[in-house]
Amino acid sequence: MAISMRFIARRTLLSLADFAVTNPLIRWTWTGPSNEELIGALGEFRPSDRETVLEMMQGRYLLSSKLVDTHGVSPFSVEVDNEDWFEDLHTFAWLRHFRDARSDEERRFARTLTLDWIAREGNFNRVTWAPSITARRVLNWLRHFNILVEGGTLEQQATISRSLSTQIQSLKLRGVLATDPADALLAAIALVGVALCNERAENDVYPRVRRVHRLLDMQIDEDGLHRSRNARQQLQILVELTTIKQALRRNHEQYANEFTELLETMHRALDAISLGTGEPGYFNGTGQMPHDLVVAVQAQSPARARSTGMTGGYGRLISGRSIVVADSGLVPAPEFALHAHAGALSFEFSHGRDLVVCNCGPARRGWRVTRPSSGRALRIRPRPSTRSRRPPLARPDHSTAACCRWGVTPSSKPSRPTSRW
Numbered sequence: 001m002a003i004s005m006r007f008i009a010r011r012t013l014l015s016l017a018d019f020a021v022t023n024p025l026i027r028w029t030w031t032g033p034s035n036e037e038l039i040g041a042l043g044e045f046r047p048s049d050r051e052t053v054l055e056m057m058q059g060r061y062l063l064s065s066k067l068v069d070t071h072g073v074s075p076f077s078v079e080v081d082n083e084d085w086f087e088d089l090h091t092f093a094w095l096r097h098f099r100d101a102r103s104d105e106e107r108r109f110a111r112t113l114t115l116d117w118i119a120r121e122g123n124f125n126r127v128t129w130a131p132s133i134t135a136r137r138v139l140n141w142l143r144h145f146n147i148l149v150e151g152g153t154l155e156q157q158a159t160i161s162r163s164l165s166t167q168i169q170s171l172k173l174r175g176v177l178a179t180d181p182a183d184a185l186l187a188a189i190a191l192v193g194v195a196l197c198n199e200r201a202e203n204d205v206y207p208r209v210r211r212v213h214r215l216l217d218m219q220i221d222e223d224g225l226h227r228s229r230n231a232r233q234q235l236q237i238l239v240e241l242t243t244i245k246q247a248l249r250r251n252h253e254q255y256a257n258e259f260t261e262l263l264e265t266m267h268r269a270l271d272a273i274s275l276g277t278g279e280p281g282y283f284n285g286t287g288q289m290p291h292d293l294v295v296a297v298q299a300q301s302p303a304r305a306r307s308t309g310m311t312g313g314y315g316r317l318i319s320g321r322s323i324v325v326a327d328s329g330l331v332p333a334p335e336f337a338l339h340a341h342a343g344a345l346s347f348e349f350s351h352g353r354d355l356v357v358c359n360c361g362p363a364r365r366g367w368r369v370t371r372p373s374s375g376r377a378l379r380i381r382p383r384p385s386t387r388s389r390r391p392p393l394a395r396p397d398h399s400t401a402a403c404c405r406w407g408v409t410p411s412s413k414p415s416r417p418t419s420r421w
Contacts, residue, residue: 007334011179018177027124030169031162038161041196041247042143044096045300046239047292052097057109063088065288075113076120084287090121090128091136095144107151114141114148115156118163124170131174131183135190138167139240142197168194181335182226182233185215189240196247209248209255216262219336224265225273225312228336229329231280232289234270235297238263242300264303271298272305273314273325275350281325283314283346284332285339287361321352 020026055062059072064084068075075089088094098110121128141148141164149157168191175187188211195204219227226234241263248256274280279294305311308318313329326347332340339362349357 004334011335014177014179018174018179021173021177022124022126030166030173037199038142038145038164038197039199040143040146041250042139042193042243043246044099044143045242045246046093046096046296048097048100049292050097050100050102052094053101053106053109056094056097057106061085061089061094063094065290074116074120076117087133090117090133092117092140093136095140095147098147099144101147104151107147110144110147111149111152111156111160114160118159122163122166129167129170131171131178131187132180134167134171135175135183135186136236136240138164138171138190139193139243142193143243145197179335180338181215181219182228182237185212185219185237186240188212188215189237189244192244193240193247196244205252205255209252209258212244213258220262220266221312223272223311224262224267224269225314226336227332228284228339229312229314229327229332230284230339231270231273231286233285234266235280235289235294238266238270238297238300239293241266242297264301267298267301267303268305269311271303272309272311272316275325275348275355276321276323276352277350277355278353281314281348282359282361283327283343284341285362322349323351324349 052062059070061068061070061075064082064087066080066082066085068078068080068085070078080086092114095110098106101107101110127133141160145164148160152160171187171190175184175191178184178187188208192205192208192212195201195208221227226237241259245256245259245263248259270280273283278298279289279291280286282288305316306318309316310328313327315324315326315328317324317326324347326345327341327343328345331337331342343359346359347357348355348359
């Protein structure tokens, strides 16, 4: 009870402080210079697909395994009831597909979309300027800054640079006030990327790297798994940390080496909760993730978990070509349990590359489920096994039970590459 009260008090104080710094009377101070010289110090290891560029230019946006046809209008003007698609759009993860653009028209299209976002969302919005979304958007703009500004007019270049500077200032203020620990970590990683891309901020690299290490020490357990026990969160952090480590190798080799052991442990932990399909299990808010992204991240390290054992509360049993991953861990601490499932002893099972038994992942936003636990979670008498330990703000209704209630069963979902919905 005392832990819950401390959590609620801390969350309330951070939220109030965040509201204070986002007040219009303070927000004008976020505006940064439009003439900062940024260099392309951040690399990109995620795969690109030119077909995606051509589809986008036709108004079809395939993001997070969901295809949306905007019929030629701006994607930022349409309402799509899919949180993952929305985040992918507003974090500009799709910019990587334009790195192989073959014509000025394709580069101009990417720049036009960016300017359209600035026109619509350039002023503060609590959803599209959430710390995690802003952090990933800043990193993606820095990765592909040349695509955004080359060929544009001086006014367009200044507009993009000014917006980027404003977003960076918001991260400096709001990153330390984030109520979600993962948001604070992503903001800290983004600020390291900013320092590496700005020669004037060279002296900021060391203290910002130290802050990232402090946050990692608090959020990554001894097995290398994020304390939310969410594979999607683990993957996002690995993507951004790997990018930063590769950038540090150029001029800060000693800082880059400090991340080596941790990243290998995190890669091994991600592999330990993955099935024979190569995809992590759908536990604690984890849903479908792009297979090419999962493969690209796994290719960054040879570290693998190839034996039966326990990792971060998940048990993995391997026999021949069969793999079972079961959730046998405790409910995470309240600050990490926002997306937790009440799924004690829920499991997934694969044989070779075939998925035999699976969870269905998070339910759609706004759905309510009569049974609070996962469809294959342990229930003693009529009581869910984790109800007595459910922390405040946890969302146990995002579970396999949601799929069962709405007529989606494991038998109707034969393989992961197919969209869940």
